Amino acid sequence: MSEERPLPEPDSEELFSLLGPSALRTLYGWLYRRRGDNAPTMAEVRLFMADALGEPQEHIDRRLRELRRYFDIPSVPTPPGNPRYPLRGWAANAPDSQNLAISSRVRAQVLAPQRCFQCGKTPKEDRVKLVVDHKVPQSWGGGNEQENLQPLCEECNAGKRDYFQTYDVHAESIRAAINYAEPQRRIGELLRAFDGDWVRTDLLGIVASAQEFQEDWQRRLRDLRFLGWEIEYQRRHYEGARVWTYYRVKKWRPWPASIRDAITAEERRRRSRERPSGA
Ligand SMILES: [Zn+2]
Numbered sequence: 001m002s003e004e005r006p007l008p009e010p011d012s013e014e015l016f017s018l019l020g021p022s023a024l025r026t027l028y029g030w031l032y033r034r035r036g037d038n039a040p041t042m043a044e045v046r047l048f049m050a051d052a053l054g055e056p057q058e059h060i061d062r063r064l065r066e067l068r069r070y071f072d073i074p075s076v077p078t079p080p081g082n083p084r085y086p087l088r089g090w091a092a093n094a095p096d097s098q099n100l101a102i103s104s105r106v107r108a109q110v111l112a113p114q115r116c117f118q119c120g121k122t123p124k125e126d127r128v129k130l131v132v133d134h135k136v137p138q139s140w141g142g143g144n145e146q147e148n149l150q151p152l153c154e155e156c157n158a159g160k161r162d163y164f165q166t167y168d169v170h171a172e173s174i175r176a177a178i179n180y181a182e183p184q185r186r187i188g189e190l191l192r193a194f195d196g197d198w199v200r201t202d203l204l205g206i207v208a209s210a211q212e213f214q215e216d217w218q219r220r221l222r223d224l225r226f227l228g229w230e231i232e233y234q235r236r237h238y239e240g241a242r243v244w245t246y247y248r249v250k251k252w253r254p255w256p257a258s259i260r261d262a263i264t265a266e267e268r269r270r271r272s273r274e275r276p277s278g279a
Pocket residue numbers: 116117118119120121152153154155156157
């Protein structure tokens with residue numbers, strides 16, 4: 001792969017699927033505009049982080065580290081004591097750079113239904129443009145495998161972006177939750193990460209199905225209750241025409257050695273309580 005890969009535009013789908021959190025993308029966009037001779041100094045980056053992002057200055061190291069997973073942003077020691085940070089290109093070992101580009105064959109397969117999976121509009125009848133959407137954004141650990149891709153119209157795609165941005169502050173927790181093998185644990189860790197805040201049902205569904213599709217992931221909430229968790233829910237009507245359900249955790253329990261065994265044992269205990277012996 002000797003071909004030079006162009007840097008993504010700050011507003012591009014590629015950058016969104018790569019970075020997700022808007023703070024990172026904002027910082028990238030700024031470094032992108034100031035690449036070349038005009039690269040900002042450490043002091044400027046700090047000021048920008050505080051002004052544009054409202055982030056404490058100590059976050060700068062972490063943000064730069066996150067960006068450097070993907071991009072080559074060396075620290076150039078001029079002037080001394082106040083290094084510059086030029087955005088030079090892709091990092092040599094950018095983790096997703098090789099499979100970031102979805103092959104045209106997979107793209108065609110994903111778009112083949114010719115219908116937005118969210119609103120149902122079609123290019124033919126509604127003149128919408130369809131794009132390939134990552135169900136789980138790459139910045140949350142989602143990959144380019146076909147199961148994680150779906151056709152969305154541009155409008156739904158933009159709406160989803162805005163919605164996901166509201167979860168930026170939780171991006172790292174979501175990324176961590178998504179990686180667990182057991183769906184109960186993915187859901188539980190997500191609820192815990194929100195620390196008593198309400199989590200909308202579609203985010204729970206995405207995280208529940210992140211490793212393998214969960215047809216009936218609400219049952220996994222029941223499983224958590226079997227493990228001693230207390231989970232509340234609430235329906236809200238005021239977001240447009242749609243009624244959303246939200247969940248939050250009131251009390252959580254440490255994970256047993258085997259989640260499946262613990263749930264099975266609890267199921268058996270409850271069943272034997274319902275059917276008195278000797279009947
Ligand atoms: Zn749509």
